[in-house]
Amino acid sequence: MTQVVPIVLVTGINGFLGSHTVEALLAHGYRVRGTHQSSHDPHCLFRNRPSWKGKVEMFHIPDHRVPNAYDEVIQGVDYVIHVATEVHSNGETSGIDPHHTLAVSIKGTENALNAAFKEPKVKRFVYVSSDAALKGPKNFNGDGHVFTEKDWNPLSLQDAQASNDEGLNYTVCKKLGEQTVQKFHATHKPHFQVIALNPPLILGPVFHLESVKQLSFSAWFFWQLMNGRYEIAPKTEIFNYVDVRDLAEAEVLSLTADTKEPRVIVCAGDLSNDKIVNTLIPQFPQFQEKIAKPNGQPSTCNYKIDASLSKSALGVQYRPHEETFYDAAESLYRLAGFF
Template sequence: MAQLAFQPAYEAEKALQPAKVCVTGVTGFVAGSVVARLLELGHTVHGTCRDPSRTDTVAHLQSLPGAAERLKLFKADLLAEGSFDEAVSGCAFVIHTASPYIMNVPAAEVQAKLLDPAVKGTENILSAASKSPSVKRVVLTSSCAAIYGDPHEFGKDHVYTEADWNPTASKQVLPYYYSKKLAEERAWEMAKAQSQWKLVAINPAVILGPPLSKRTDSESINLINTFLKGKAYPACPHMGFGTVDVRDVAAAHTLAMSHPKAEGRYITVAKSMWFQEMARAIKAAFPDSKFRPPITTAPKWLLAVIGPAVGLSRDLINYAVGKCPQFNNSKIQAELGFKFHSPEAAIKDQVDAMLALGIAKPF
């Protein structure tokens, strides 16, 4: 398969003897690529999901090379205490990717749908790690949402580093961002309260690249489909985000798991892009298509009117329009020898994969 051909195994990954690795939330967009890479590296994977018997959500994992011999699925619930104990037992490593990724949540449901699963899920998985003496390292899928909220909150020229923590988000403002901040903070609290296992956090921004499954509830899939369906034509929001290939994110997790010197947080962002640049990348990759990239950007007042109807939350309109955060990604490169790939190539591969899987229509 193309996983390691795209992002070859690092020396630290090659040097690590095959081990048992628990990956939570294996049906998710990021976790699929993490599982594929772990299997290709020769590890045995204990994957958790809400319902392993649902073949429509796990078939793509079970068909991966090595899965028949080295992938075992476990039923687990983020909110159920002890739910992860069996899956984690006997594992040397835990990669915790499971957490709700929902940008638009009604205010009355934020606690139940975002904050509780993110924080209590983290508590439950780390408690399971502490119960299993075999666990020596935990890699947490955090987010740049834990690092910033308003791109200009520290000044318009601020470049974000791993030292930054989101000061803007709250239960009422950018609640998804807040859920990621609270979950990572809780993880560091629990890590510092024990000495058995070491914690490393991976902090990506907008993740692009080829999905492995036909699931369409991923925000990354929704973003590209928004462009492909013409919802950003003739005008798109004037806002930008950090971007990174999902295969790079998977490699960052497995390298952070394998590298003896990995520690702390790692911003995992290849570069920042404006929405309009993402759309132009689609056209550049498919020049003979009928796809029309936006020719201008929509004014903020118009976005306030139509934004919610196209999935753009009022918080993003209030805090992100006209802004594009910048990130310093040197730590992961300097400490782990990590190499980033082009987000434009990730976009092309994502569209190709979405078309092949039937979750995007020819354009």
């Protein structure tokens, strides 16, 4: 008797995390169906990953805020991983309209949930949130606070609407998007389980793009430390990270993990600009003139993040930072044509 292979819907398949999510799902033997916003995205992905052909279905959804946007693509799906979202613009492109970002975070998530509610086969809905939903743009809890899954940043929709700060707006968007999932589950009591994953800055190898000019914030941030922009690494302002491949693995494990946890932090550890450049300098001696020199400043981080639940509830195993940084840098140098 032929075994039926489960189908996983990945929204935002064309992004940094979405593309790695597909890799992880295929490695675990799932069939994959993905959504993308731009009509040219599948061509780039299939060029860079020819092994996907015949294994990954692509559906073009130009605007996932439109009612019933996911109704067709979700038919026959067993699991949903909702990755599609708006992310920080990088430092070389114009900022994203916060009203648009809020609408995508809330309405797009509602549409995905409503579609899953109509498909009786769906067993679990995984929502990719952020540690921004825990702590906001800064630590509001005082020195030494340890953030866990019980924490929520205190900022509101009104705070976002009154601010032009993209970072602040992003943290509110992630909070409201995740709370949309929780409210839906509490109100509708769906036939499927829901779980949110809360990662910090996502780093790792890039393969879904054709140019470093297309980098989203996390990869762009990393690229600035190794492309000759800085002689000395700037002051650290981002204090935690996760490897994109470990996060993708956490998504896959979340589909069938024997847990009812509604929320799990996925974080590999602490981060500093000096930690990055001190790792890269001996790894890429041929690019030492491009990699920023360490600034020697002690960390100003006044909090910790407890990611122990990701290990106990999901079984996540985090790779060493040296591997993450090397693979990220190698892929970016290659994308920039330096190899």
